[in-house]
Amino acid sequence: MKIVGIYLAAGNSSRMGSHKLALPVGxxxxxxxxxxxxxxxxxxxxxxxxxxxDDADWLPVExxxxxxxxxxxxxxxxxxxxESLRCGIQQAQAHHADAVIIMLADQPFITVQMIEEMILCMRKNPTSKFVASSHKQTIMPPVLFSSSMYNELLELRGDKGAKAILQGDFLQKGKLLPCADKRLVFDVxxxxxxxxxxxxEKTK
Known part of the structure; x- marks a missing residue:
């Protein structure tokens, strides 16, 4: 099962007033x-x-x-x-990915364990449409979608993210992985x- 990441980094940073992804942290x-x-x-x-x-100079060369x-x-x-999501899904389709994990570039505390648990959950439940993080019953990114959801994701328009799909009866078609520590899904x-x-970061 090939699973790829879609790392959404094309936001406007309107609430920050400057390009937040370029802000230094250590x-x-x-x-x-x-x-x-x-x-x-x-x-x-x-x-x-x-x-x-964006020339992505906020990312290290390596x-x-x-x-x-x-x-x-x-x-x-x-x-x-x-639109950013569509670009990512189109890449996933072109690379024949069986599933994608949609991540936000402004969620600095996502852990390797969270990603690995989502991948493991999908591999154990291959008929699931999605695997999503949740905090106190609220769905939060990152979210994994199987390839069976690509067409629906491609149909989204405007400033809607994948979360627009994750509601109502559809929630019975996937798995939720509770996250007890809200800091892990904190976004800047x-x-x-x-x-x-x-x-x-200074206290780490």
Whole structure:
């Protein structure tokens, strides 16, 4: 079973006021932390989806040159998250992936264990449509989708992410993996979030 990562990194950072993925965190950047984690996992390939104007200089050279990592420029990213997602799904289809894990570049505390548990869960339950992280019954990224969901994901439009599908009766068709520590699914949207991230990193 070939499982690839779709690393969504084409947001507008509108609530931050500056390109949040380029903000420094120790010797790293906000946007490189979760990618470093993904590259330590069993994912076969990782497609980093960026705006077509982004040269991805917020990523270390060694990550960009990693054989499993591909930078995909999405020319329609400004139209909403669904466009970035579509770019990723199209890459997954072209590379004959059996499933994708959709990750957000602004979730710095995702762990290798979380990714591996999702992959293991899908391999044990190959008829599942999805495997999703959840915190207190709320679904949070990352989310794994089987290839049977590609067409539905490609039909999303505007600023809708994959979460738009994960509701109602559809939830009976997959698996939820509870995450007790909300910090693991924390995302950096505002200056206050960035300050919190820096404080947490200093205590490690």
């Amino acid at each position: 010797t790293m950047t906000v946007g490189s932390l979760a990618l470093e984690t993904a590259l330590k996992s069993q994912l076969d390939e990782i497609f980093v989806i960026t705006k077509d104007t 990550m960009k040159s990693d054989a499993r990592c591909s930078i995909i420029k999405c020319s329609t990213a400004h139209e909403g998250q669904s 949207d505002t200056e206050a979030d960035y300050e919190a991230l820096q404080s947490i």
